[in-house]
Amino acid sequence: MQLQLAWRNIWRNPRRTLIILTAVVIGAWTMLFFGALSRGMAESMLTNSINNLTGHIQIQKQGYRDDPVVENRINDPTPIKALLDQDLPPEAKWAFRIEVNGVASNARNSKGVTIVGIDPDREPDLSFYGQSVTEGRALRPDDAHGILVGQGLLDSMDTKPGRKIVLMTQGADKETASRAFKIRGVYRAELEATEKRYVFVTLPAARKLLGVKNAVTSACIRLPEREQVGPMAETLGKHLPKGLSLLTWEDMLPLLTGYLSMFDSFMFLWYLVVFVAMGFGIVNTTLMAVLERTREFGLLKALGMKPARIVRGVLTECLILLLVGLVAGNALGLLTVLVLSGGIDLSFMAEGSQYFGMSHLIFPKLMARDVVAANGVILVLGLLVSLYPALKAGRITPVEAMAQT
Amino acid sequence: MSIVHIDNVTKTYRQGKVDVHALSGISLDISKGGFTVLAGPSGSGKTTLLNLMGGLDNPTSGSITLDGEVITGLSQSRLADMRLEKIGFVFQAYNLIPVLSAQENVEYVMLMQGVPAKERSERARAVLDDVGLEGKYSRRPAELSGGQQQRVAVARAIVSHPSIVLADEPTANLDSKTGQGLLEIMCEMNEKRNATFIFSTHDQMVMDYAKRLVHLKDGRIVDDETR
Numbered sequence: 103m104q105l106q107l108a109w110r111n112i113w114r115n116p117r118r119t120l121i122i123l124t125a126v127v128i129g130a131w132t133m134l135f136f137g138a139l140s141r142g143m144a145e146s147m148l149t150n151s152i153n154n155l156t157g158h159i160q161i162q163k164q165g166y167r168d169d170p171v172v173e174n175r176i177n178d179p180t181p182i183k184a185l186l187d188q189d190l191p192p193e194a195k196w197a198f199r200i201e202v203n204g205v206a207s208n209a210r211n212s213k214g215v216t217i218v219g220i221d222p223d224r225e226p227d228l229s230f231y232g233q234s235v236t237e238g239r240a241l242r243p244d245d246a247h248g249i250l251v252g253q254g255l256l257d258s259m260d261t262k263p264g265r266k267i268v269l270m271t272q273g274a275d276k277e278t279a280s281r282a283f284k285i286r287g288v289y290r291a292e293l294e295a296t297e298k299r300y301v302f303v304t305l306p307a308a309r310k311l312l313g314v315k316n317a318v319t320s321a322c323i324r325l326p327e328r329e330q331v332g333p334m335a336e337t338l339g340k341h342l343p344k345g346l347s348l349l350t351w352e353d354m355l356p357l358l359t360g361y362l363s364m365f366d367s368f369m370f371l372w373y374l375v376v377f378v379a380m381g382f383g384i385v386n387t388t389l390m391a392v393l394e395r396t397r398e399f400g401l402l403k404a405l406g407m408k409p410a411r412i413v414r415g416v417l418t419e420c421l422i423l424l425l426v427g428l429v430a431g432n433a434l435g436l437l438t439v440l441v442l443s444g445g446i447d448l449s450f451m452a453e454g455s456q457y458f459g460m461s462h463l464i465f466p467k468l469m470a471r472d473v474v475a476a477n478g479v480i481l482v483l484g485l486l487v488s489l490y491p492a493l494k495a496g497r498i499t500p501v502e503a504m505a506q507t
Numbered sequence: 508m509s510i511v512h513i514d515n516v517t518k519t520y521r522q523g524k525v526d527v528h529a530l531s532g533i534s535l536d537i538s539k540g541g542f543t544v545l546a547g548p549s550g551s552g553k554t555t556l557l558n559l560m561g562g563l564d565n566p567t568s569g570s571i572t573l574d575g576e577v578i579t580g581l582s583q584s585r586l587a588d589m590r591l592e593k594i595g596f597v598f599q600a601y602n603l604i605p606v607l608s609a610q611e612n613v614e615y616v617m618l619m620q621g622v623p624a625k626e627r628s629e630r631a632r633a634v635l636d637d638v639g640l641e642g643k644y645s646r647r648p649a650e651l652s653g654g655q656q657q658r659v660a661v662a663r664a665i666v667s668h669p670s671i672v673l674a675d676e677p678t679a680n681l682d683s684k685t686g687q688g689l690l691e692i693m694c695e696m697n698e699k700r701n702a703t704f705i706f707s708t709h710d711q712m713v714m715d716y717a718k719r720l721v722h723l724k725d726g727r728i729v730d731d732e733t734r
Binding site: 104107111114397398401403405406407408409411499500501 | 558561563564583584587588589590591592594596598600602604605606607611614615616618619663675
């Protein structure tokens, strides 16, 4: 009967109830949808960064990260190969690379680039390479003079596939080394900066350019799940040959890691901001409902109802309202995320999104903990702010209430 | 046997900087099963006295004993229990809960007392039958006339067999015919259920039904007539 009474009390003033419900529904929807959108943006930034030749784990010579030059190379990568073949799960992918800074030039232009020597058979599993060749073809393992360049670099150097590009860098002998390559293909990346920065040649071609025999600068590893990185890094770290360092994506992307670690706090702050706006609505309308029923609360007290029971009654009404609003808000939020699961096109602000390392297509990502947090914030804080009008109802005295006309 | 014993009770309100003496040294004994009317003009202190007897307010001095228990100085929680178990109220403005039906309004007191649902329903319907509201169990207050609403209020007041029923100007909002009908019912309940009724009124018709008529003026008893 108490629940029945609470339900009927809620619908005494349908307009007011609908206003509160609308506030809760919009609040829950906003929290869920914009939470999923923000999560999708963060995920996009992270995926792009990991795809951008970072991988999940890299093994490098100590000092290479601070000074990525040919001197900091790994001359004999055989022990690393043995380690990875032994410890990595079968689904994991890995490859050796040579990555050094250099200059790409043709008859008209010169551009600073990062020269990446890759294993054309293995690299497509690790990075954006190979999934985005838009013109020409990808490199072949035996391609000693082929080069794959980004569309951005191609445009800025005013050249085209089939033409030559000369790469110049510091060789292992500390002398300037240069070699001519023919543009075999053009790739597109999520970010134009990536297209301008990286040029790909085969690993043997890079070795020849640098004048090294079997050397590499890193081994890049990609695991099936990002959550496996920590335990796998620990396992590999135990058997890592001396003089090498193991870096996880968190080590390699400190800015993004910092942003992601603060992300949950941002989300919670966002929830609070939305709730504050909603909370004022809840308090005002509940208070109005309580004041309208002053005589009734006075009567209930006169009949022998204790203040705690009156407080409980008002809170029950608020709880029902919050639950109904949350169910509708969650349904709306889930529906919105479902409808937009194909991605939200942010091409109109492509430059801005690129600046933050995001793709132009954002996929909202709804996480269970975000749903729980949003609902928890609304439910717990909603009941807390409802305590004020509820306590006010509990303090009404029968004599004062009955004196009201 | 005395069900209410009032001993030298005073009640003083503070209005701004002025003390208003609503009751000045009232002493009164009310017998069980009585039909007592506190009469007097507005401001005579009858409603204040009724509120004190009902534990809705505390006297400034003096003591009140209800059914053998001194209620003066009891905690709010104990007073609430006492009101729930021993007192039935009928108010001038009916004060029914608008979202509950007639039967649910009557059942509500029993719900607070923890009476099982089946028994609640049977007792509520029986008492509604007694006050002449057969078949109107599921009507909400807005669907009942003023007289019918007040009968529901009477049914609510007597359903849990309280020691006393306090009725504050119960006929004030009713026309004389409806008021008389209500008084007949309350008289019947007084006799049939041996319920003790205490009224406050300035309605002559209510006074005519009184078995005992206590006149108040300026917070003092000026006449006490047993019929």
